[in-house]
Amino acid sequence: MAISQLVWLRNDIRLNDHPAINLAQQDDDIALVVCLTPEQWQEHNESPAKNALRFELTTELQQQAHKLGIPCHILELKRFSDCPEAIADLCLEHHYTTVWWQNELPVHEAQRDECTAKHLDKVGVTTRRFAPDLIVSEPVLNQQGQPFKVFTPFYKRWLSTLSANITPPYECPNNQEPPTSLPSEFKCYDIDDSYRQDLWPADYQIIKEKLWHFCHHKEADYDELRDFPAKPNTSTLSPYLALGAIGPRECLEAIIHTSGNNERDWHGSVWLKELAWRDFYKQLMGHFPDLSKSLPFKPETQHLVWNHNAKAFKAWCEGNTGFPIVDAAMRQLNQTGWMHNRLRMITASFLTKLLFVDWREGERYFMEHLIDGEFAANNGGWQWSASTGCDAAPYFRVFNPTRQSERFDPDGVFIKRFVPELKILSGKSIHDPNQSQRKQCGYPEPIIDYKKARQYAIAAFDDLKGQTT
Numbered sequence: 406m407a408i409s410q411l412v413w414l415r416n417d418i419r420l421n422d423h424p425a426i427n428l429a430q431q432d433d434d435i436a437l438v439v440c441l442t443p444e445q446w447q448e449h450n451e452s453p454a455k456n457a458l459r460f461e462l463t464t465e466l467q468q469q470a471h472k473l474g475i476p477c478h479i480l481e482l483k484r485f486s487d488c489p490e491a492i493a494d495l496c497l498e499h500h501y502t503t504v505w506w507q508n509e510l511p512v513h514e515a516q517r518d519e520c521t522a523k524h525l526d527k528v529g530v531t532t533r534r535f536a537p538d539l540i541v542s543e544p545v546l547n548q549q550g551q552p553f554k555v556f557t558p559f560y561k562r563w564l565s566t567l568s569a570n571i572t573p574p575y576e577c578p579n580n581q582e583p584p585t586s587l588p589s590e591f592k593c594y595d596i597d598d599s600y601r602q603d604l605w606p607a608d609y610q611i612i613k614e615k616l617w618h619f620c621h622h623k624e625a626d627y628d629e630l631r632d633f634p635a636k637p638n639t640s641t642l643s644p645y646l647a648l649g650a651i652g653p654r655e656c657l658e659a660i661i662h663t664s665g666n667n668e669r670d671w672h673g674s675v676w677l678k679e680l681a682w683r684d685f686y687k688q689l690m691g692h693f694p695d696l697s698k699s700l701p702f703k704p705e706t707q708h709l710v711w712n713h714n715a716k717a718f719k720a721w722c723e724g725n726t727g728f729p730i731v732d733a734a735m736r737q738l739n740q741t742g743w744m745h746n747r748l749r750m751i752t753a754s755f756l757t758k759l760l761f762v763d764w765r766e767g768e769r770y771f772m773e774h775l776i777d778g779e780f781a782a783n784n785g786g787w788q789w790s791a792s793t794g795c796d797a798a799p800y801f802r803v804f805n806p807t808r809q810s811e812r813f814d815p816d817g818v819f820i821k822r823f824v825p826e827l828k829i830l831s832g833k834s835i836h837d838p839n840q841s842q843r844k845q846c847g848y849p850e851p852i853i854d855y856k857k858a859r860q861y862a863i864a865a866f867d868d869l870k871g872q873t874t
Contacts, residue, residue, distance in 0.1 A: 408476065408581075410435045411496060412430035413506040414802040415514075415649075418462045419609065422652025423536050424506040424572035436476040436579045438495060439463050441648035446481040446775070449513070449780065450772035452577035454742035455647065458776055460702045460834050461607030462650050463690035469609070476580035485517035489524035492496070496530045503531040507538045511780050512620060512698065532654075537691070539684045540653040541567050544692075553685075555796045560681050564672060571661075574654040601741055605776055614644050616656065620663040627676035633820035634734075634745035640676065643777035644743070646683070686785035696784055700766055701793035705869050709793075720852050721756055724769055724824070727843070727851035730810035731755050731835060733823040747813055747864055748759060754804040755789035759858040761865065764791035792866065801865035803859045808834040825850070 408716060410429040414437055420426060428436045441463075446456055463479065470477040482492050504525055508518055514694045522532045536542035545563045553559035610797060619640040623630075630638035645651045657677070664671035671677065690696050699706060720726050724735035735746035744752070749771075756767045768787040772778040788794025792802075814820055817835030826846045827835055834842055842851060 408434045408436050409499060409500070409502045411501040411503055413492065414439050416647070417649035418459065418466055418650075419650050419652060420466065420473075421577050421609070422655045424575055425507055425533070426578050427575040427784075429503070429505045429533070430578050430715045434475075435869065436478065436499065436501065437466075438480060438492065439466075440480045440488050440491065442482050442484055442487065445485050445513075450769050450778075452599065452742060452772065452774050452776060452778055453626060454599040454712075454774070454776040455644070457720075458605055458607060458644055459648055461600075462648060465607050465609060471583075472493045472577060474583040475578060478521070485513055486520070488517055489521040489764055491637055493524050493528045494696060494826075496525065497528060501530065503533055505533045505535070505757055507535045510537055510687055512694050522530045522574065530746055532789060537687060538649055538689060540657060540680055541570075542653075544685070545688060549769055552688065555684065556685055557796075559685050560678060562706055563681050563684060567657075568672065571657070574652055575665065581806075584671045595733055599742055599774075600776070602742070603740060604641075607650075609650065612642070612651055613655070615640070615642060615645075616651060616659050617663075620659040621652070621666075621862055622664060624660065624670065624674065624676050625667055625677065631675070632813050634737075634748055635814055635816075635822070638788075639745065641743070647777045652691055653680075682785075683779070684780055685779040687713075687779075689785065690781040693795075695781075695784065696797070701764075701791075701792050702795045703797070706791075708795040708869055709865060711760045714760065714762065717760050717852055718762055718766060718817050719848075721752070721760060721762075722820075725849050726755070727849045728810075729817075729820045729824055729827060729848075730776055731806050733814075733820045736823040738771070738774050742774060743772075744775070749786060750790060751804050751806055751809050754798075756846055757787075757791040758803040758862045758873040759806075759853055759855065761858070761862055764788060801863050803862060805855060807837045807855070 410433045412425050412429050412435055417423060418439070421518045425699040426435065426437075443456065467477040467479065478495060480495065481489065482491055495501070496504065506518070509515065518534070522534065526534050541563050541565070544552070545566060547558070547562070553562070619642070623638055623640070627638065630636060640864050642651060660674050664674060665710055693702065697701065721731070721735065724732035724739065726732055730748070731752055734752045735743055735749070738744040753764070753767055756762050757764045764787045768783055771783055771787070772780070777781070785794060789797045792798055810820070811833065817827070817830070820835055826848050827838065829846065830838060830842060838846065838848060840850070
């Protein structure tokens with residue numbers, strides 16, 4: 406039987422729990438297509454580690470699809486603008502009559518999808534487009550039909566919407582006739598040295614096992630233990646969530662199932678609430694396109710005059726600020742492509758509120774290095790820290806890195822792991838060594854005075870009062 410249905414995969418690189426794959430196969434046999442656009446990803450500052458994981462997952466998916474008799478085309482392109490014509494040509498060559506995909510919300514992705522749909526229509530190919538790949542895929546709006554600008558009321562509506570519309574994971578696609586030849590490797594495949602395959606294997610079975618192990622053994626205590634970076638108490642699923650290697654309904658199913666086994670109400674899951682933040686930031690990006698254009702959510706903060714201190718920014722990037730918890734966090738990022746969430750807040754607050762460097766510089770650096778970099782979530786997190794965004798931290802809230810270190814890494818275990826020159830220190834000295842200890846360890850002096858830097862940031866925000874645009 407000739408295949409007529411083509412499913413276009415983007416940041417949803419999986420076979421399981423995929424609505425477009427599942428529903429397309431109910432119409433007819435399917436083929437898959439993945440468009441590799443490395444130049445576009447580079448412009449979007451996506452990290453080499455993330456792209457390496459993307460390529461590895463694509464290879465694994467292509468092999469799994471082949472075993473099921475599902476052709477998986479890899480189109481090696483450069484930019485999103487190449488997608489409409491390339492997909493249309495593929496449809497005409499193989500006589501695909503319908504293309505299915507899940508929409509994406511950032512401006513460039515949305516434009517790509519619109520252009521592709523129009524181009525396919527011109528050549529007589531039908532498109533079937535689905536809501537974005539979220540836990541609650543429909544827009545979550547207030548009673549006036551407007552998007553929420555504060556997370557807490559968004560979350561209440563999100564949770565009630567979810568409770569009324571729980572959908573189990575979509576089943577894995579059925580076997581089709583096996584292809585006659587194995588898929589060939591794609592040329593632009595290149596594993597960068599920054600990709601830690603030992604930490605983030607591109608193995609769908611391991612990904613599923615990580616999800617269920619976390620929910621069975623750690624999710625119940627997540628709220629209590631998640632803020633301590635020295636302990637492995639987070640899911641570490643974020644790289645796979647960023648690329649859609651695991652489905653939102655799979656996460657929900659695991660939460661509900663393990664909560665039931667432990668006689669807990671799944672509605673109270675703090676990990677589920679963290680997943681809701683991902684939905685919140687993604688939906689915001691769809692409602693407010695300016696967020697895709699490097700603009701702050703609060704327009705008056707455009708008037709902030711940020712410091713342009715290349716030396717200080719370099720010290721922050723390299724983990725040489727003289728503040729041990731900040732430096733340990735930045736070195737974790739540089740060495741592994743990942744950073745603990747509490748540390749993301751500490752380092753972002755340090756850059757934007759104490760060094761008073763433009764949040765867009767930190768946003769870019771994180772995207773360039775994070776294996777789990779998601780445009781919407783990364784933008785939302787940085788604007789939260791900089792007090793320029795939606796539901797952001799109050800501008801007078803400035804993390805004291807030493808107090809954060811004492812609270813969340815009390816014995817300095819995490820600091821010693823990534824700032825080994827401080828291993829000889831103990832007690833409070835690990836969090837803020839004195840001058841003699843710094844000299845002995847070969848560790849730099851603090852690059853700023855915390856109290857003066859905090860006062861400077863607060864005064865800069867105070868000067869904005871009364872401005873609206």
